Amino acid sequence: MAEVTYYTAEGLQKLKEELHYLKTEGRTSISNAIAEARDKGDLSENAEYDAAKEAQGMHEAKIANLENTLAGARLIDESKLDTSKVLALSIVKIKNKKNGAEMTYQLVSETEADMKQGKISVKSPIAKGLLGKSKGDVAVIDVPAGQIEFEIIEITR
Secondary structure (H helix, E strand, O other), rough: OOEEEOHHHHHHHHHHHHHHHHHHHHHHHHHHHHHHHHHOOOOEEEEEEEHHHHHHHHHHHHHHHHHHHHHOEEOOHHHHHOOOOOOOEEHHHHHHHHOEEEEEEEEHHHHHOHHHHHHOOOHHHHHHOOOOEEEEEEEEEEEOOOOEEEEEEEEEE
């Protein structure tokens, strides 16, 4: 059974679009590469054909993986999120207790994570340390360099 993962409407739409692309244009281009390699002669010694068939196998595995992800995908109604504690899709403003630096992150699924946009995976060490905490709580998070304490300043969305 597929692992349940929560998505924003935007993230779920991107997954569906990627699956559609892989099943249509992606399969067509791989099929063309196989046909082109097949036309080049003896298949037993045709490295190009072997490479195209291997690419096809990896492509089909990616489609299967994406279908499995979508089977476990759940859309979260962001308007109904509880902002009293940190949950998946929460936007959290935190302060590093050691250096006073403030950061804002949104906790999203692994496939939606994008540090440039301030979106971190709910499976990341920081997100795991923040989940379930409330405003004013201090989360102690283990990182390779030791432990970092983050105070939760604000929870929105």
